[in-house]
Amino acid sequence: MANPKIPEFKADWKEGEEGRWGMAIDMDLCTGCQACVAACSMENNVPFVGEEMSGYGRQMAWLRVERLWEGEYPEVKMTPFQPVMCQQCGSAPCEPVCPVFATVHSQVEQLNLQVYNRCVGTRYCANNCPYVVRVFNWADYDRPEPLPNQFNPDVTVRRRGVMEKCTFCIQRIHKAEDQAKSEGREVVDGEVAPACAQACPADAIVFGRMDDPESRVSKLSKDGRAVHLLEELGTNPRVAYLKGGSNGNLG
Amino acid sequence: MTNKLSRRDFLKLASLGAATSAVLTGCGPASRYVTREPYTKMPEYNYNGQSTYFATTCRECAAGCGLVVRTMQGRALKAEGNKHNPVNLGKTCARGQATLHGMYNPDRVQSPLKQARGNNPTDTDWDTAISIVAEALNNPADTAFLMGLAPDHLFDLVTDLCKAIGAPAPIRYGALGMFEARATLGEASRAVFARPDMLFFDIANADTVISFGANFLETWVSPVAYTRGYSQMRRGPGGKRGRLIQIEPRLSQTAAKADEWLPGAPGSEGLVAVALGKLYAEKKFGSAPTAFEAADINLAAEASGIPLEKLEHLADLLAEAEHPLVIPGGATLAQENGLETAKAILTLNALLDNPGKPGGVYFTPANPLSNKYQRAATANEMAEFIGKMNSGAIKTLFVHGVNPVFELPKSLGFEAALAKVGQVISFATFPDETAMLADYILPDHHGLESWGYQRVVTGTGQSMVSGAQPSVAPFYNTRATADVLLAAATKAGGKAAAALPFKDEVEFIQDKVSVLVGAEGGFYNAADLPAFWALFQQFGGWWKNDSSLGVPPQTANAISKELKVSAAKPEGEGEFHLFVYPSPILAEAGANKPWLQETPDPTTTVMWNSWIEINPVTAEELGVEDDDVVTVESAFGVVEVTVYKYPAIRPDVVAIPFGQGHTAYGRYAENRGVNPANLFGTTTNGAGDLAFAGMKVKIQKTGKKRPLSRLESKLGVYGIGMSEEH
Amino acid sequence: MTDKNLLLAIFEDIDPAAHAVDALRGLGIHDEQVTVISGTPITEAMLGRKHQWSNVTRFSLGGAIIGFASGCFLAFATPNMYPIIVGGQPLVPVPPSIVVLFEMTMLVMLISTFLGVFLDSRYPSYTPKEYVPEISDGRIALLLDCPGDMEATITKAMTEAGAESVKRAEAQVI
Amino acid sequence: MAISANALPHAHADEHDHEAYLRKEHLMLDPKPRGEMNALVMESMTTTSWKFWVIAAVMAAIVAIGLFGAWGYMIANGLYLTGKNRPGYWSLFLVHTVFWIGISHAGTFVSALLRVFKAEFRRPFTRAAELMTTFALAQAGIQIFAHMGRVWLAYWMFPIPNQRLLWTNFHSPLMWDFLAINTYLLSSTMYLFLPLIPDLAMARDRSTGWRKSLYRILAMGFRGTEAEWTHLRIALNIFAFAILPVMFSVHTIVSWDFAAAMRPGWSSTIFGPYFVVGALQSGVSAVAMVVITIRYTMKNMDYFIRKEHFDALGKLMLIISMSWAYFFFNDYMVQWYGGDKWTDALLHFHEAGPAGWIWFMMLITNIAIPWLVLWNKNWRRNPVMLFTVGLLANVGMWAERFIIVPVSLEINRMPFMWGQTFKPGIEVPMFIGTVAFFILLYMLASRLIPLVPVWEVQEGQMAHSIRKYGKEPVVSVADLE
Structure with missing residues (x-):
């Protein structure tokens, strides 16, 4: 750990406004195709739970595409598709409530970490997450042979009784950082993308360094269309949603 | 991890990988062209913690998207998009992502099986299997091949084989081909642009797109490529956001992304198209050309239910646009008047003067391997083929890459005809419905274990062929169908052996792609075949750097030809139009993949089952609620399906997604949901495509309930469970 | 104990017992030589005796201090052993620490009070003691260390004061 | 205290009658020899x-199967057996934890608060109430451990470091x-035990056989010397x-489990005070139920427990019900006035959602019935009436926790992820098991x-x-301490 500066009072504590890693999602471009959902699940060894369980609110995907409705037929409109994953809050409400430090803040990556093997399953973090993005392993879900051949060795396979959530594919971030370090340079913009951004056919999900003002994601996050989910709660989320019609200036 | 892989197994697997593969990046462990090197330097895929990536082609649909499969120590871990492949440029859809769930599926066919039409399956060996195939090849006149839309190399091989031995040419079929009504579009193209080609719609550069039910963000032709096109259109050149208007009876995922969704009545699209043409021409030029002169705007408004003002508004939009484009979707053409509608829409494009211009309509580029456009068989062609089966003229039927028992409308009677065929040999990787009715299942490798290539029909302006190579060693005792046929041809001798003098599949593919060695304008150039072959595997195919879209001929005469369009006459009786659309997540062959089953439908968020979308007002009239089971009855079949009160569907239309309702196809697909193709009739349009969107059905309440698994909260999204008053 | 000459006088009510205490004092028996045993709490004031010394409050106080200290350790020291930042809160947040301090203080204080009773009363002690079961029936007993030569005098005085019985106390297993 | 000053019947013709009435009414005025x-x-x-x-055997069977059997099965198979889901990550286990902790409060309340304020009616049933505290806390503990996803790692919540000196959060x-529940459990157990010592000594003195040995060990050699009484007092x-304050802190902190979360309604x-x-x-309702049960099922208890106790408990219940109504x-x-849209939705959901009837039932059983x-x-x-009111108040308080935990969890700030259907699972047999x-x-x-x-x-x-003031006989209490 890189010698964290420990603040004395809450008011003093302020992580860099923008954080280190961030995401910008253009809701005008998102077509709701669920490629991100599938990609995330494949990358992160997310189990499938079956019809009954998934219908009972136990689907395990780390990422969901939301949509609501406005109006009534024929003036009915679907609200723009909105992929919602862990917002990697700078002041994450989930973190302080865990009694055993199973969800903590990474000082280096400025991400919200879930430590599976420390988790005892109180599920308080999930209750306190205003974005409802945490999923709990209610059971050891069956993955019959030979499906486990596909397990990504970079990602822990979680057992029952632990909480999990989107990690921004931290395994990929680490790989890119290691690579960059071995070449004596910084990670360049576009070098690393989590599975969802990588798969997104519409290029609606953009990922990158927030502390680099020149990166695509930084620019998009500062765009006039950018909003943060439940901004008013002061959680300092790292995912910016671009609302309204795209204007193409940063594509 | 539940996988109990012992160290011994692991070493076996690792050494198998090592012994059978090339060191060159891009050649898979199953390569039979091994450059052996001493183990002073271990092959990279044997390093602990090191991944090896193989470029290949996605086989979940026929679009030809490039994949890069990440493997480690002989296992495939993740399918990712191949960023070089011009079709998908590194992107994938959900089905492509889940392709590994097909390969590592617990229910695959694991070895060649002999069975009495699904009963008493017993293992057999490949030598026996090859002799049986060889025997069939000795009787070419009684032999028929039914093939899927992918892979192309096998289709080419079978075509060559059939030509050589004098068997009828192989027939290709795929449910997506039917849902896209590709033949109709081709026929209309012949009529309007004088060439029966697949067309390319340049959505990316258009600024106003009116789509007549083309679900190009979901399954239509090449969804990943068109999604990219959509994305570019929205970000338009110079920051000008393109506009999308969708006309279709239910709000699809594509319509959800449109700026305006107009719920036009099914079968009225042609009328709307000509009306738009007339209004547009009058606004723009003062008078309408011959093609649109006779259009009755009031009739169009009345038949479609789209108010007159809206039509005028659309015409305004078209008139204002610099790059207007109209697209005909599959369901729009799958009407009894579908061909006329297609012609009307293409003629409207001609009127908009966009063919061959940015943001307009193009011919797809000529393919480097074959410039002939091989489309899927139409319903008429399939009916003819089924008639042949029924007559007993086919003694041996080979089936590969398609599941006609499931994918063909039941009304065509394929299953019954299958009983009249002497011997059915299926090359299915998966125990699907057709394979269950076969005498032999001689399983092909899964797509990610296979060699091959796919000609890219559309999706990119670049002429290209997408290459496939194994990313892992075959997991089971399967064998490449091409190898089986080659071995059988050798065994059969004679013309077959002479026509296919190849040692194996790879040699055949190399022979085919050798025409590209030294070809100009390619993404890479290679002087000789080994170098070309290495690069072909490394990049996952070959393509030209520059776009080579075909420009349709000048269109003055197209708009001067009279268009005769009337409202479609629906087939069958009943109060409701049936609207069947391929599930964007499952499509025709995704139901066996558990994660696809669990991926929520984009519009309804339903998982793991089928549903029928009914407008809430209609549902109230019928007295049905969410999760009630209703029977849907057409003249050709009945299905029982659960109600989803869908707020954005015409009150006179009900919609059922296609993709579920398997009676075989593995544990995740079996006995789950319904197959709406069982309701389809037999009416075809002028091009021979099934008029599946012109059906009328009756709906009856059953009193049963079967809750749907949804991701959304009914409470939060629809307020169900909370009374109105505060 | 054996070298002592213990008498056990049993009274039925408080008043005779109080008289007996006075009488003993008159006979020159020190308060320290008399132990009152009763089945209900009889306060010293009722019998006109000196206040009993108890360390329980001291134990309590000591416990409270130890509890506060251990609370301080948990709240202020442990986070620094493995610093982890959560939710943008300071490493050692003040309001939650108050909760920890309070609970630890109360916990150890009450445990100490409880143990204080044990220590002060020398619990548990299963050695034989001078006792009669009637005491728990509400009798009041005066257990006195009687100088050998005064036994008869004292017995008489006790009987006069209203003792039900006066007898040599035998240590017995109770 | 106000309760003791309640008007007694006046102006009896015969003052002896009145005195006899007073003795019959008040245990404290109806002394019997200690023996x-x-x-x-x-x-x-x-x-x-x-x-x-027979009843004990039935209870034991329910405990073995419904509680420990079901719990073991759940530990072996996972929490999918419960009715929990997203967003209802917490549900009945926490409802029942709060329920049992609530019940546990009465023991201390009756015993300690009434002791502090010298409410004399407490005397015969303080122990019965304290026993409730300890036993109810044990049930709360079971429920809270059952709630955990990996209960076998529950010791990670103890304030002990791991090998890398990571302590708890x-x-x-x-x-x-x-910390609070532990403090409360330990101190209430000690508080139960201390005043028990003289009674154990009493029992030791008049029992034989195994009971004698048991009480001898438990009484620890208590004789009742002045010093012992002083330490004890x-x-x-x-x-x-x-x-x-520990008692207040426990339920306040339980409330903070909810109130500290940034959720609408929580x-x-x-x-804190509401909880x-x-x-x-x-708790007090449960005490009333227990006291009534003891009175009518155990021998000789009609002497110790009298209508005056029902009366006093009834008044206490009425006052507490009024306070609860005030806090509610x-x-x-x-919350209503705040106008936050999510809170609005939640309040609306409480009343108009599928659990609306539970919400109304809560108001009826917690307010209307006690008041009436x-x-x-x-x-x-x-x-019978007091027992029924007590039982209904407990049902009402269960309903209150049900509304606060699973029902309120259905509503969050992401309507797409609002509640799904709620199905009770293995929590139900486990709750019956804890009862x-x-x-x-x-x-x-x-x-x-x-x-x-x-x-x-x-x-x-x-x-x-x-004492008599003129002709009026009046109950008086001497301050002995």
């Missing part, structure tokens, strides 16, 4: 009918909860004063522990007398 009382209590412990053992309300005083500053009063509402309304008013019944002296002295376990423990304790603190009753009787 007789001891005998009554000993008899109550040792007189056991076959029905008792004291930022977490659950950690405060852990001082300790009890300290306990009585110190355990009250984030409320009034939750404390709610705990008393269920306070919470509701502020308990104002009437004859009704609250009627054991049976509580009853079983209580039944066994009633055979082993003198349920009436005889020495405290005697102490009270010594201090009470009837």
